Amino acid sequence: MNKVTKNVLIICGCVVVIGAGGTYFVQKSSAKPKTETATITYEVKKGDLSKTVTSSGNVEASNSVNLSFTGKSKVTKVLVNSGDQVQKGQLLAEMDATALQNALLSAQASYDSAVAKLKSLEAGTDASTIADQKSQVSQAKAALDSAESDLANAKKLTNPTYVQQQIDKAKTAVVNAQTKLDEVKQGTDQSQILFAQVALENAQNAYKQAASQQSGGQDSPQTSVAAAQSKVDSAKRAYDQAVTQLSNLQKGPEDSELAMSKANVAQAQANLSDAKANLEGVKIYAPFSGMISAVNIQAGEYPASDSTAVSMFSTEGNYKISASIDDTDITDVKVGQDVNITFDALTGVTLKGKVTSKAVLGEVQSSGLVSFPVTVEITPGQDNADKLIPGLSATIAIITDGKKDVLTVPDAAIKSFGGRKIVMVDSGGKTEQKEITTGLDDGASTEVVSGLTEGDKVSITMTTTSNSRTSSSSMMQGGFGGFGGFSGGQMQGNRDFNRTGTGGSMRQGNGTSGAGGGTGGGGK
Secondary structure, X not given: OOHXXXXXXXXXHHHHHHHHHHHHHHHHHOOOOEEEEEEEEEEOEEEEEEEEEEEEEEEEOOOEEEEOOOOOOOEEEEOOOOOOEEOOOOEEEEEOOHHHHHHHHHHHHHHHHHHHHHHHHHHOOOHHHHHHHHHHHHHHHHHHHHHHHHHHHHHHOOOHHHHHHXXXXXXXXXXXXXXXXXXXXXXXXXXXXXXXXXXXXXHHHHHHHHHHHHHOOOOOHHHHHHHHHHHHHHHHHHHHHXXXXXXXXXXXXXXXXXXXHHHHHHHHXXXXXXXXXXHHOOEEEOOOOEEEEEEOOOXXXXXXXXXXXXXXXXXXXXXXXXXXXXXXXHHHOOOOOEEEEEEOOEEEEEEEEEEEEEOOOOEEOOOOOEEEEEEEEEOOOOOOHHHOOOOOEEEEEEEEEEEEEEEEEEHHHOEEEOOEEEEEEEEOOEEEEEEEEEEEEOXXXXXXXXXXXXXXXXXXXXXXEEOHHHOOOOEEOOOOOOEOOOEOOEOOOOOEEOOOOOOOOEEEEEEOOOOOEOOOOOOO
16 A cells, blocks of 8 residues: 555545544534423512612713803913812903903993984084074075176176177266266365276276177176076085075984984994903803813913813712603602612712602603603712712612512512412422412512411422533523522512613612512413
């Protein structure tokens, strides 16, 4: 046998062995599981029962606030750091106020001016102002009359006959003046001679002017008329304006003018208020005593007016927790109910609290379910309460019902048949059925109102399943289902009724005595 053939035979043999081993393993694995039944006896005892509705939330301070500058300027001082304890009214940060002070002065001046103008309009025009305006009307009327007279004369000069008549009159006046002068020269009164000479000169000048108009020595008559008409138009406009102004002064301001003036005052007042607020907003003070939780500014920065500069929370008052309760549980929750509170970060710490508020209207979640906001206040002065800080995750258990010192049996011991509730009682080595009347059920244990007495022993059956591969572990199936453990003859049981996917509250029962377990087939 050569080496290659030998190797092939060895490989084939290994395959056969592996295949046989696999077949044996599959057959062994498919062996039927072994079922074992065990019976536990529980002694009926008295204990306390309570029903709770649970939810979760975060620890909140009694008051918290984000503080911002309302002014717009450069930060000059930041006087606190995160974690600092501060007192009410303490200065926390400050801005440069120079530019804002100037803006306030300007806004104040604008407001004062607008108010003065409005008061003047509302008071009306005084008598001296009206008298002055009447004088301006008279002056404008006189100027108009003079311009109209000049226009009339200019128009006359466009008539040749009229011009010739004026020349003839002027020539006659010269002859008369010369005659008068000749007469007075016969006498010795020098003043008369002087007056006659002046009259002659005036007459001669008037004649020359009339003659020049006829010969065209001055502007043409049409040009003179146009110039005179322009003066009349200008004088007419000035006169009309003076008359209108007088009328306005006499009847007072228009409604629209008053409305506009009032609007200007309102706008000026708003600007003044903004300027005052900006100036006041250059300093941030602590509104209450507490601790600084965040500082988001530095000296030299120009923060936006809507950005948070400093955050803080109150160290006075009681801590609280805001949570949401499902609509299926909210009717059991009442203001004033006691609450047990545990914390993820504080192992073994349970604090007391009370429900202080419950919303009247529910909030629809994205899943379509409805939840109701509830506030729980943590009772102050408890041990470990000084370890609380805002933000801690907390679980609240609101005690909605409870009874003390009552007979209890585990829920797993109770079977229901046709509306009757039955337990198996061990009596003298024999097991017999007994019908019981039940009361409060906290989800793990049930109150026995009648049918049992303290010291009775009830039987609880549990079934375990095992096979050769899982002989080291067991799984409880069928019968009464899973069963809780005992500790010193007592057991605490919890059974949660959580609606899948709600993310909201949870009903929970706690029994201080009794056995806990879930009911399976044939359970109550």
